[in-house]
Amino acid sequence: MTKPRADQRLVDLGLAESKTRAQALILGGHVFLGDRKVDKAGQAVAADAVLTVKGRDHPWVSRGGVKLAHGLDHFAWDVAGVTAIDVGSSTGGFTDVLLTRGAAHVFAVDSGTNQLAWKLREDARVTVLEQTNARALTAHEIPVPVDLIVCDASFIGLAKVLATPLTFAKPGAWLLALIKPQFEAGRGEVGKGGVVRDPEIHARVCAEVAAWLTGQGWTVHGTTTSPITGPEGNVEFLIAASLERLADQADGQRDDGEVEPEGDQAVDQRDAP
Missing domain, CATH: 3.10.290 (Structural Genomics Hypothetical 15.5 Kd Protein In mrcA-pckA Intergenic Region; Chain A)
Structure with missing residues (x-):
């Protein structure tokens, strides 16, 4: 057997x-x-x-929530009452954080199926969009302009996966996306096991993503190192941007614009619930 x-x-x-x-x-x-x-x-x-x-050390349905919670805290963003798109929702760590912090509604988009945690599936504030390609979203799936877009996608660069979701952002909308260097760097720059260790490559891909967002009409407010690494130990970064920086938001946001890939925030933990 x-x-x-x-x-x-x-x-x-x-x-x-x-x-x-x-x-x-x-x-x-x-x-x-x-x-x-x-x-x-x-x-x-x-x-x-x-x-x-044993040993769960966070309240979210997956450790991905630790990453988003850190980003929201770092940039001092209050998500109470927002309507959001979660690109690459998977188990729902990002969605869980948003709902816990008072989001009004989240469109959870993922190309996979049967991954989103059951408690999130049952939540009336969540629209489950599984087996859905974020690059092919239409107004049928996202019928209203959104205040916030968050993203934790794998095996694809942010410029490809976010191009369509960003079109659903209303003026003043925010973006908080996870930059994964192993999916942004060139093939020859990714080491054994799919790990990018060179801090110069980290800084360059973050700058490239920032430049792309600027070209799309977004204002980039900075990056911060994820407090936990991705699978295999890849250091990841959260980039924050807004479509139109409103005066009443500007004073409360941090704009350090620095990438610190070797900082002690990044610890060797996997993305586990």
Whole structure:
């Protein structure tokens, strides 16, 4: 009899809502078989194996929420009452943060399926747009102009994935997007395991994204290093911008414009709930 994978066993036990979330838990070092940490999602375990989840250190449905919460705090943005698009919503870490902080509505867009946490699916403030290509969004999916766009996308550069979502922003809208150097840099600049370690490349790709946003009519207010790294240890950055900087917003925003890829904010933690 074939033994189940550890990630599937977590789902079977009701300890994770999806295999994606189970994999994130395992990568984050939160899953144990007895006293032993399970460090591979594909590890074979007994069909009756008793797995436990330990050490959750944040309230969000995934560790992605830690990244967005940091960005909102860093730029002192209050999202109460906003209507937002979450590009690359996945399990829903970003959406969870927005709702917890009072967002009126979130359009959760993802090309995958059955990833969004159940509690978010049931929330009337969420429109679930799964199996939806963000590059092909129309007014049918996003029927109203939005106040905020957040983005945590993988395997694609921000200029490609955000070009269409940005067209739904109303004047004064904000953008907070995660820059992942491994998906912005050239092939020859990405090292073993898909990791970009060169701080000069980090700074360059952040500058390139900022220049692209400026070319789209957005005002860039700066970048900040994510407090946790991505899978395999990639350092990531949050970039903040607005479509039209309103006078009553300007005084409350931080505009340091610096990339500090080697700062002690970035710690070696995976994107696990």
